[in-house]
Amino acid sequence: MMLAYVDPGLGMLIWQTIVAVAVGLLFYLKKIRRAIFGFCLKIIGRKTKVTIGSSSVPAQKAAKVEREVKMR
Amino acid sequence: MAACAPSFRDPAGICLCFQRRVLRFVTAEAVAEFENFLHSRLAQEFLAAKKIISTRRLTDGETTPLREEPELKPRFAAQPGGSVYEHERIPFASYAHEWPPEMLCAAGRLTLELARTALTDGFGLKDATPGNILFRGHEPVFVDTPSFERRDPRDAIWKAHAQFVRTFLLPLLASRRWGLRLADIFTTRRDGLEPEEIYRLCGPFEKFHPRLLPLVSLPTWLSRRADPDDQKIYQPHLLADAEKAQFILESLFRRLERALTAQEPAGQKSAWSDYMTTHSYGDPAFTAKEQFVRAALEEFKPARVLDAGANTGHFSALAARTGAAVMAVDIDPVCVGAIWRRARQEKLDLLPLVVDLARPSPALGWRNRECASFLDRAAGNFDGVLMLALIHHLLVTERIPLTEILQLAAQLTTRLLVVEFVPPQDAMFRRLTRGRDQLHAQLNVHQFEQACQPYFEIMRFLDLPGTHRRLYCLKRKAGVA
Numbered sequence: 295m296m297l298a299y300v301d302p303g304l305g306m307l308i309w310q311t312i313v314a315v316a317v318g319l320l321f322y323l324k325k326i327r328r329a330i331f332g333f334c335l336k337i338i339g340r341k342t343k344v345t346i347g348s349s350s351v352p353a354q355k356a357a358k359v360e361r362e363v364k365m366r
Numbered sequence: 367m368a369a370c371a372p373s374f375r376d377p378a379g380i381c382l383c384f385q386r387r388v389l390r391f392v393t394a395e396a397v398a399e400f401e402n403f404l405h406s407r408l409a410q411e412f413l414a415a416k417k418i419i420s421t422r423r424l425t426d427g428e429t430t431p432l433r434e435e436p437e438l439k440p441r442f443a444a445q446p447g448g449s450v451y452e453h454e455r456i457p458f459a460s461y462a463h464e465w466p467p468e469m470l471c472a473a474g475r476l477t478l479e480l481a482r483t484a485l486t487d488g489f490g491l492k493d494a495t496p497g498n499i500l501f502r503g504h505e506p507v508f509v510d511t512p513s514f515e516r517r518d519p520r521d522a523i524w525k526a527h528a529q530f531v532r533t534f535l536l537p538l539l540a541s542r543r544w545g546l547r548l549a550d551i552f553t554t555r556r557d558g559l560e561p562e563e564i565y566r567l568c569g570p571f572e573k574f575h576p577r578l579l580p581l582v583s584l585p586t587w588l589s590r591r592a593d594p595d596d597q598k599i600y601q602p603h604l605l606a607d608a609e610k611a612q613f614i615l616e617s618l619f620r621r622l623e624r625a626l627t628a629q630e631p632a633g634q635k636s637a638w639s640d641y642m643t644t645h646s647y648g649d650p651a652f653t654a655k656e657q658f659v660r661a662a663l664e665e666f667k668p669a670r671v672l673d674a675g676a677n678t679g680h681f682s683a684l685a686a687r688t689g690a691a692v693m694a695v696d697i698d699p700v701c702v703g704a705i706w707r708r709a710r711q712e713k714l715d716l717l718p719l720v721v722d723l724a725r726p727s728p729a730l731g732w733r734n735r736e737c738a739s740f741l742d743r744a745a746g747n748f749d750g751v752l753m754l755a756l757i758h759h760l761l762v763t764e765r766i767p768l769t770e771i772l773q774l775a776a777q778l779t780t781r782l783l784v785v786e787f788v789p790p791q792d793a794m795f796r797r798l799t800r801g802r803d804q805l806h807a808q809l810n811v812h813q814f815e816q817a818c819q820p821y822f823e824i825m826r827f828l829d830l831p832g833t834h835r836r837l838y839c840l841k842r843k844a845g846v847a
Contacts, residue, residue: 299376303528303561305584305588308589310528
C-alpha cells in the first residue's frame with residue numbers, strides 16, 4: 295500500500311488525470327490496431343500458403359523446403 | 367547529534383547521522399514493506415549498478431548498545447517494535463541548492479529511471495525530490511530507499527508527479543529561461559517552485575509555449591477552476607485493467623524524460639567560464655603552476671582535496687588524477703556545470719558544488735537541522751586544500767581580512783594548503799580594486815607570510831615567471847584550533 299505523503303498538487307493532479315484518460319484511450323486504440331494488424335497478418339498468411347506435394351505449408355517454410363531439395 | 371534528519375517527513379521512519387554513521391529508524395508497520403524491497407531482485411540490480419545506497423538491517427546485538435545512547439533513546443521510544451538500518455555513508459552530503467543545473471538534471475534522470483524500472487517489478491516511488499539523491503563523486507545515488515513501495519497495479523496516477531515537476535522540471539526551466547539560480551530557489555523553498563509562481567513570470571505569449579503549457583499554464587488554469595475543498599480529486603481511481611495502468615504510467619515517465627531533456631542546460635557562458643583561455647598567465651607561468659601543484663599533491667598524497675575557487679576545474683581534475691577524491695567549489699554555476707561534465711566525461715572522482723566561500727551555504731530546514739551548513743560539513747574533512755587565484759577575490763571584492771582567510775583554510779584542511787598569493791600590483795588584483803588601491807597598499811609577501819605563521823609552516827614557494835604572483839606549499843601546524 296502506497297503511503298503517499300507528498301503534496302500531489304491540485305492543478306497538476308487534475309492535469310495528470312486528464313492526460314491519463316487520453317493515454318488510456320490510446321491504449322485501447324493500440325489494442326484495436328494490434329488486433330486488426332494481427333487479423334490482417336493471419337489473412338495474408340493464409341493467402342501465401344503454397345502446396346508442396348499433398349500438404350499445405352506457409353510460403354516461408356515452403357521456400358526453405360525448396361532450398362533443401364535443390365541442395366540435394 | 368551531528369544533525370541531519372533528511373527523511374523525517376516520511377511516516378515510514380526517520381534517518382539521522384549518529385557518530386558518523388547514517389542510521390534509519392523504520393516503524394514496525396513499514397518494516398515488512400522495506401524488507402520486501404531490500405530483498406527484491408530490483409533492489410539487487412540497483413545496488414549492483416550503484417544507483418541506490420547500500421543498506422543493512424542492524425542485528426539485535428548491534429542495536430542494544432544504541433538503545434543506551436541518550437541521544438537515541440527518544441527515537442527508540444517513539445518507534446517501539448521498529449527496526450534500525452544502517453546506510454553506506456556518502457563521503458560528502460550535498461544538496462540541490464549547491465548543485466549546478468546539470469547535476470539537478472542528472473538527479474532527475476536517475477529518479478525517473480528508477481521509477482520507470484520499478485514499475486515493471488510492481489514497485490512505485492512515493493516521492494520524487496532532489497532530497498532523495500546524493501552525489502558520490504559526480505555520480506548521483508538514490509539514498510532514500512524506503513521511498514520504494516509496492517504499488518497497486520491498477521493505479522494509473524503517480525502521486526509524486528507534481529513533486530517531480532516542482533522540484534526538478536520547474537527549477538530547471540526557471541534556471542534555463544530566466545537565469546534563476548538553484549541556490550535562490552532551494553534555499554528558500556524546500557519543495558521547489560509551484561506552477562503558479564512560474565506562471566506569474568511568463569509573458570502573455572510565453573504561457574502558450576509548448577514547453578510551458580503542460581508544466582505551468584494548464585495546471586495553473588485547472589487549479590484556479592477546481593474546487594479546493596473537493597476531496598474526490600485526491601481519491602485513488604483504480605482501473606479495472608492493470609496493463610492499462612502500466613501503459614499510462616510508462617507514457618507519463620517517457621513524457622517526463624522528454625521534458626527533462628528539453629530543460630537540460632545548454633552550453634552557457636558566464637564571466638568566468640572562459641577564464642582558462644583568457645587568464646593573465648603566459649605559458650611558462652601556467653606550466654610552472656601546474657608542476658608546483660602536482661609536486662605538492664604527490665608529496666603529501668592527500669586522500670581528500672578541496673579545490674576552492676575551482677573555475678572550470680583544471681586543477682581539480684589534476685588533483686583527481688593523482689588519486690584523491692576531490693571536491694571543487696566555485697561561485698559560478700556555469701563553471702561548476704562544466705566541471706561536472708568534465709568529471710563525468712573523464713570518469714574522475716570529483717564532486718563539484720556551487721558554493722561562495724564568502725557566503726557559504728547556511729544550515730537549512732526545520733530547526734536548521736535538515737541540511738547542515740557547508741562549513742559544518744567541510745571543516746576538517748580534507749587533508750589537502752587548493753586556493754589558487756582566489757585570495758584577491760576574498761580580500762578585495764568581499765573585504766575579508768587576510769587572517770580570516772587563513773583561519774578558514776586552517777579549518778578546512780588537516781595537512782596541506784597550496785595557496786597562490788596575488789599582490790596588489792597584479793593586473794587582476796587592480797581590476798578588482800577599481801580605484802581602491804590604497805586599501806591594500808601594505809599587502810606584500812612578507813605580510814602574507816607573517817599572517818600564515820600562526821597556522822601554517824611554509825614548506826616552499828615559487829615565483830611564477832613573468833607575473834607578480836607567488837605559489838606557496840604550506841603545511842598546517844599541529845594543534846591549531
